[in-house]
Amino acid sequence: MGVVREIVSIIDGPVSAEAVSTQAGPMIQESRELAAIHTNIVVKIPMNAEGLKAVSVLSREGVKTNVTLVFSANQALMAALAGAAYISPFVGRMDDIGHDGIALVEQIVSVFDIHNLDAQIISASIRHPLHVTQSALAGAHVATVPYKVLMQMLKHPLTDLGIEKFLTDWARVPKS
Numbered sequence: 001m002g003v004v005r006e007i008v009s010i011i012d013g014p015v016s017a018e019a020v021s022t023q024a025g026p027m028i029q030e031s032r033e034l035a036a037i038h039t040n041i042v043v044k045i046p047m048n049a050e051g052l053k054a055v056s057v058l059s060r061e062g063v064k065t066n067v068t069l070v071f072s073a074n075q076a077l078m079a080a081l082a083g084a085a086y087i088s089p090f091v092g093r094m095d096d097i098g099h100d101g102i103a104l105v106e107q108i109v110s111v112f113d114i115h116n117l118d119a120q121i122i123s124a125s126i127r128h129p130l131h132v133t134q135s136a137l138a139g140a141h142v143a144t145v146p147y148k149v150l151m152q153m154l155k156h157p158l159t160d161l162g163i164e165k166f167l168t169d170w171a172r173v174p175k176s
Contacts, residue, residue, distance in 0.1 A: 042066050066122065081117075
């Protein structure tokens with residue numbers, strides 16, 4: 001928990017902390033302890049029956065949760081109805097097994113819109129920059145973007161060429 005305390009002292013916004021218990025009772029207790037560290041803590045809870053039991057109790061207590069390992073719109077719906085603040089469909093892992101992870105995000109967004117559900121959708125397991133763009137277009141509120149992908153998003157060959165041309169042109173300007 002020391003690392004979590006250090007992170008919340010640096011970050012001014014939601015900070016994820018994961019409950020590692022597998023049964024609802026211990027998961028609830030662990031989540032309460034994590035949430036007590038700081039108001040910005042969002043406890044990650046796995047998508048299963050025990051996790052949903054925990055989310056239901058925790059949401060009534062005001063503990064923010066992120067239901068992770070979501071692989072279907074039905075799972076997302078159940079998590080939102082249980083009171084999760086965030087839902088994390090794993091886009092890349094869906095793609096890895098030959099399914100369309102972005103289509104899953106689109107389905108979840110549609111279901112949440114139809115039923116006016118407040119949970120935010122976090123596109124997780126992002127594999128490349130196109131996943132980020134597609135997630136945003138699909139209506140995801142947040143994406144968990146690995147550092148490598150973030151760096152790829154910054155780069156574009158035309159940007160590099162443009163900067164090079166600008167610097168070359170600037171070097172030719174007479175300086176007096």
